[in-house]
Amino acid sequence: MLSFLLAFFLILAYLIGKRERDLLIAFDREKSIALSTILTETLREAMLEKDPSVFKRILDRATASSDDISVAILRPDGTIFYGDKQLTMQKENLNLSGERVIERGERLFFIKPLINEERCHKCHNPEERLRGFIITGISTEAVNREIRETEKRVLFFLGLLSLCLSISLALVLKKKVIAPLKLLENIARRLRDGQLSSRAGLTGHDEFGILALTFNEMAERLEASQKGLEEAVAIKTRQLEEEKDFSDAIFNNVVSGIMVLDAEGKVIRLNQAGAEILQLPYNSIEGRRLIDIYPECKEMLHIQPSLNREVYITLENGESRPIGFASSPLLDKDIEKGTIVVFRDLTEVKKLQAEIRKKHRFETMGKVISGVAHEIRNPIFAIQSIAQILEKEIESSRHQPLVQAMLKETKRMKNLVEELLLYSRPSRLNIIEIDVYGLLEELKSYLTAKKINIPVSLTARTERLRADRDKLIQVLLNILDNAAGAGSSMVDILTDEENGRKRIIISDDGEGIREDHLDRLFEPFFTTKKDGTGLGLAICKKIIEDHGGIIEVMSKGKGTTVIISLPA
Numbered sequence: 001m002l003s004f005l006l007a008f009f010l011i012l013a014y015l016i017g018k019r020e021r022d023l024l025i026a027f028d029r030e031k032s033i034a035l036s037t038i039l040t041e042t043l044r045e046a047m048l049e050k051d052p053s054v055f056k057r058i059l060d061r062a063t064a065s066s067d068d069i070s071v072a073i074l075r076p077d078g079t080i081f082y083g084d085k086q087l088t089m090q091k092e093n094l095n096l097s098g099e100r101v102i103e104r105g106e107r108l109f110f111i112k113p114l115i116n117e118e119r120c121h122k123c124h125n126p127e128e129r130l131r132g133f134i135i136t137g138i139s140t141e142a143v144n145r146e147i148r149e150t151e152k153r154v155l156f157f158l159g160l161l162s163l164c165l166s167i168s169l170a171l172v173l174k175k176k177v178i179a180p181l182k183l184l185e186n187i188a189r190r191l192r193d194g195q196l197s198s199r200a201g202l203t204g205h206d207e208f209g210i211l212a213l214t215f216n217e218m219a220e221r222l223e224a225s226q227k228g229l230e231e232a233v234a235i236k237t238r239q240l241e242e243e244k245d246f247s248d249a250i251f252n253n254v255v256s257g258i259m260v261l262d263a264e265g266k267v268i269r270l271n272q273a274g275a276e277i278l279q280l281p282y283n284s285i286e287g288r289r290l291i292d293i294y295p296e297c298k299e300m301l302h303i304q305p306s307l308n309r310e311v312y313i314t315l316e317n318g319e320s321r322p323i324g325f326a327s328s329p330l331l332d333k334d335i336e337k338g339t340i341v342v343f344r345d346l347t348e349v350k351k352l353q354a355e356i357r358k359k360h361r362f363e364t365m366g367k368v369i370s371g372v373a374h375e376i377r378n379p380i381f382a383i384q385s386i387a388q389i390l391e392k393e394i395e396s397s398r399h400q401p402l403v404q405a406m407l408k409e410t411k412r413m414k415n416l417v418e419e420l421l422l423y424s425r426p427s428r429l430n431i432i433e434i435d436v437y438g439l440l441e442e443l444k445s446y447l448t449a450k451k452i453n454i455p456v457s458l459t460a461r462t463e464r465l466r467a468d469r470d471k472l473i474q475v476l477l478n479i480l481d482n483a484a485g486a487g488s489s490m491v492d493i494l495t496d497e498e499n500g501r502k503r504i505i506i507s508d509d510g511e512g513i514r515e516d517h518l519d520r521l522f523e524p525f526f527t528t529k530k531d532g533t534g535l536g537l538a539i540c541k542k543i544i545e546d547h548g549g550i551i552e553v554m555s556k557g558k559g560t561t562v563i564i565s566l567p568a
Contacts (some may be wrong), residue, residue, distance in 0.1 A: 016154065037112075073114075074133040081132060094133055110136040184215060191219055255344070260330060262338040265289050265301050277323065277345045279315050300341045303327045310346065322346035358523075384410040429468040429546060436460045436495050439473070446477055454484045454491055461496040465504075467547055467566055475540045475551075479506050479562050482536070485529065486510030486560065497568065501549075504564040513555040521553055 072083025078094055094111065102109040114131040116124055124131060251258055257274025261267060267285050275282040280293065291298050294313045310324050325343035329336045387406040394403060440458045447454065465472075483491050488510030496503050513521070520526045522541040527534035544551040549566040 069139075070137040072135050072137075074135055076128075076130045076132055078133075083135075084137065108138045110138070112136075180212070184212065187215065187219070191222065257341075257343045257345075259290075259300075259341045259343070260338065261290060261301065261341065262330075263336070265291060265339075268338065274343065277321075277343065278313070297323075300325055300327055300343070301339055303329055303339060322350055324349070380410055380413050384414065429471065431466055431468060431547075434465045434467055434469055434472070436463055436465060439465075439469070440493070443473060443476055443480070446473065447480060450477070450481070452481060452484050454480065454488060456480070456491045456493060459492070459494045461494070462502055463495075465495070465502050465566065466568070468543075471543045471547075475543050475564070476504075476506070478536045478540050483508035483510055483560070498565075500568055502566045502568050504566070506562045506564075507559065509559045512557050513553065513560055518553060518555065522551075 070084035072085075073081040074094070075081050076094075094113075099113075100111045102111065112134045114134060116126070116129050116131050251269075251271050252273075254271065255273055257277045258269075258271045259267060259274050260269040266287055266289050270278075270280070270282070270285050272282055275285065278294070285293075290300065296311050296313050299309065299311050304327065306326070308324070309326065310322055312320050312322050314320055322345070323343050324346045325341055328340045328342075330338035330340050384407065387403055387410055391400070391403045391407065394400060436458065437460065440456065444456060447456070480491060483506070486508065488508035490509060492507045494503075494505040494507075496505070517526075517528065522537050523534075524538045525534035526538075527536075541551050544564055544566075547566055549564060551565075552563045554561045554563070
């Protein structure tokens with residue numbers, strides 16, 4: 001728009017200058033024509049009155065009035081008859097047909113022919129049609145000077161106008177172009193810096209308004225895309241965190257040890273269970289070579305498909321611990337980067353295996369014992385009956401002690417057979433709810449009847465148990481009898497509940513049990529008493545196991561603790 005206005009004003013100024021120049025030239029031409037007409041008429045009148053002096057005076061006055069005007073009369077051949085000698089004109093420029101204007105440099109020449117009219121025939125030959133020419137010369141220097149001044153004024157005006165238009169254009173550009181561009185640049189920079197909520201506050205239907213609208217639409221799409229990406233990333237991150245937490249929960253809470261080794265056998269990661277199994281510090285094992293810690297674990301580095309591999313490690317306290325393990329490769333895009341070892345402590349498994357073997361042996365022994373007991377029970381009954389008859393019939397004091405000894409031994413053999421049968425037969429249980437306080441009172445009555453004088457205290461954290469009352473009393477009496485035999489001064493009984501099971505804990509302060517005897521306490525026929533059969537604790541263990549429970553004995557130096565665990 002501004003360029004159009006500037007071009008318009010330039011064209012207008014050019015047209016005005018040209019118009020003014022044409023007007024000045026036309027004015028000089030009119031002035032020359034008027035002067036030539038006046039001189040022609042004056043000359044004609046002077047010739048008719050035959051007084052040429054009038055014409056000369058007018059001619060001299062016209063030339064003297066201005067330096068820019070010169071007048072001369074030419075003969076038909078173009079030579080000067082009278083006037084300015086410089087107004088000579090070549091003959092080819094003289095035209096009989098009419099007036100003519102010639103421009104030379106900065107002068108205009110107006111040539112008017114003098115026709116030999118009818119009224120001039122009195123003095124001139126009628127056959128001569130042309131009497132000469134009147135030539136008027138007017139200098140255009142002043143006109144040109146004025147034109148130049150006008151052009152200078154026009155150029156000054158145009159320059160001033162151009163300056164004003166340039167300033168206006170600069171202001172308009174600044175407001176309409178530079179400012180919007182600057183705004184768009186700032187918005188683009190903010191978008192680059194992540195401020196996708198930034199918008200261009202430009203309105204209108206021009207190019208910048210359309211550009212700002214497009215820019216804002218692009219920013220909105222970018223913001224929507226970023227929000228979508230952020231939501232997707234947040235969801236994926238949350239999923240990864242959940243998966244990581246899930247994996248970490250499995251890794252850290254699984255009961256088996258999990259150890260990750262690199263290609264050099266250095267520990268990359270070890271879970272808490274693994275650190276406890278290997279008895280290693282949980283946070284300081286990473287980066288150390290496994291075989292530098294436990295040379296016995298060299299086999300763990302060898303990857304084999306077998307799941308039943310075992311190794312024994314020696315702990316710092318000298319204890320040998322069996323470890324079962326399985327090794328698998330640590331792969332990264334099918335490239336082996338190390339080894340994953342899953343392992344566990346087999347100590348309890350070994351104990352259970354030994355217990356199972358022992359149980360199988362005891363079951364076999366029980367079958368043999370049951371058969372033997374059945375075979376010898378009847379002969380023993382017969383011997384006892386004969387001994388009783390002899391006791392009544394023999395009156396000799398010398399033989400009476402022998403009969404008494406026979407009765408005593410047969411009675412002992414009968415009790416042994418009964419215990420053997422009790423050990424070998426499956427128990428028939430009458431499971432009922434038992435009040436522990438009532439159980440304690442009944443237990444004290446049995447102790448008094450058996451003349452076992454030992455104080456018993458009860459701490460009941462759980463007051464109800466489910467068991468066969470008679471069988472449970474048999475077990476407790478056997479344990480209390482052993483406590484009394486060990487010289488205990490008192491016995492504490494505690495009942496509580498742990499891990500969903502009811503426990504009875506009997507503790508005494510008597511002589512402890514030797515460590516090498518602890519593993520054999522529940523073996524049939526193992527006893528440290530001179531008159532013991534070695535079946536008491538074996539029968540106790542069988543009764544508790546028939547209840548689905550567990551019985552354990554712990555002793556260190558002085559005192560013994562027996563823990564009975566029963567289903568709730």
